[in-house]
Amino acid sequence: MPRLRTLFCFFLLFIASPLEASVEIALKGQSPVVIDEIYLREGVSYLPADDALEAINLQGDWDSVEHVYRIKTPRGTAVISPGSRYLRLGERFVPLEHPPRFLDGRLRVAEDLISRHLPSLLRLPVYYRNLNPTTVSTQGEESSLDRLFAFLLRKKKPADNGSSLRxxxxxxxxGGQQDPGAxxxxxxxxxxxxxxxSIKLQKQLKMRLGIPVFISRDGDYALDREQRLKPATHPEADAxxxxxAQASFREEPRGVTLFIRPFEENPEEGDRDESVRLATHIREAMETADLEVDGIIQAPLLPLGRGNLPTVLIEMGYLTNTEDRQMLQNPEEQQKLAEAIFEGLETFAERQEKTQ
Ligand SMILES: [Zn+2]
Known part of the structure; x- marks a missing residue:
């Protein structure tokens, strides 16, 4: 038994190295290309985007200004970006379970993008085989580019003015013409x-709590990363x-999903991330308002950043589901959503006061 365990540990060590795994990709009628540089993260194989696309006769280019990766296809340009759970092709948005990410200096995509999403979207006859399929989960070191993309959201200690949510x-x-979302x-x-x-939530916060709201956009226009991040870095922004809102290939998925950054990314001790508490209060308020909530998910999503600023990304429902769509279009229902989020924030602030 001890020997087996030793072997297993070695296996774990080696599995984290890219050279131990490989995949075979081919377009119908062509000889397969083997790609060795496979990174495993949380049981998912990530392939270098450039190499994987080349194997299916497509070409991608990284746009360092817009932080997106454009893939030229016979059906138009497909756009993906690190941390984003969508692939956009024209007016279509394809949800990705595993967002592209920078690992070891290269943009990498999860294998299902190459084996499933692109073939069905472009009707490409792709042959794909993972030569070392594994479900071993590894927690590899992230590259400096990963860190560059995962910005830090730091909340300073609350001021001694009695208010915990400044x-x-x-x-x-x-926002804007280029980025309509789903x-x-x-x-x-x-x-x-x-x-x-957002506008309705802003109004609630100003009217009922009388606190300042820092909003990244108040109209239909595009933002760059700095502009999008600016409100969160305001010294008085405490959440x-x-x-x-999301989209699905199917009609059935519906409901609100709350995303928070993973706990393990928590900074030093005594500086806890309050995101889970905030998300829990929002979920409770939504359920009280009879809104369907799917759950709270910990995800390493780019917009959630790192640090300790209580942050919740709310996917308010599915535009592809009839009931959710009606809710998201109806001003009264939008108001109900905004009020539930407000109430979650209010409870979060009250509880924080009590514990301090
Ligand atoms: Zn979105």
């Missing part, structure tokens, strides 16, 4: 739903709410 930062997702049947756009609920 101000709230809100980021309505997407689009649902009938043309409903994620960017519009996100903005409507950050990011509002989005």
């Amino acid at each position: 101000g709230v930062a809100i980021d309505p997702g997407h 689009i649902g049947p009938g043309g409903i756009k994620e960017k519009d739903a996100a903005l409507e609920v 950050l709410i990011l509002l989005h």
Whole structure:
């Protein structure tokens, strides 16, 4: 038994190195290309985007200004970006379970993008085989580029003025012509739903708590990364709410999903991340308002950043689900959502006062 265990440990050590895993990719009628540089993260194989695309006769380019990766396809340009859970092709948004990420200096995509999403989207006859399929989960070191993309959101110790929630930062997702976000049947756009609920939430916070709100956009325009981040870095921003809506291939998925950054990314001790508490209060308020909540998910998503600023990304529902879509389009329902988020924030602030 001890020997077996030793062997297993070695296996774990080696599995983290990229050279131990490889995949075979081919377009129908062509000889397969073997890609060795596979990184395993949380049981998912990540392939270098450039190499994997080349194997299926596509070409991608990193745009360092917009922080997106554009893939030229016979059906138009597909766009992905590190940390983003969508692939956009024209007006279509394809949800990705595993966002692309920078690992060891290169943009890498999860294997299902090459084996499943691109083939079905482009009707490409792709042959794909993982030569070392494994479900071993590894926690590798992240590269400096990973760190560069995962910005730090730091909350300073609350001021001694008695108020624990001095101000709230809100980021309505997407915006502008280039970035409508997800689009649902009938043309409903994620960017519009996100903005409507954000403005209503802003009003609630100002009216009922009388605190300042720092909002990344108050109209339909595009933002660069700095502009999007600016409200959250305001010294008085004690919480950050990011509002989005999602899309699915199927009609059935529905409900609100709350995303927070993973606990293990918590900074030093005594400096705890209060995101889970904030998300829990928001979920409770939503359930009280009879809104369907799917759950609270810990995810290493780019917009959640790192640090200790209580941050919740709210996917307010599915634009591809009839009931959710009606809710996200209806001003009264938007108001209900905004009020539930407000109440979650209010409870979060009250409880914080009690514990201090
Ligand atoms: Zn979004």
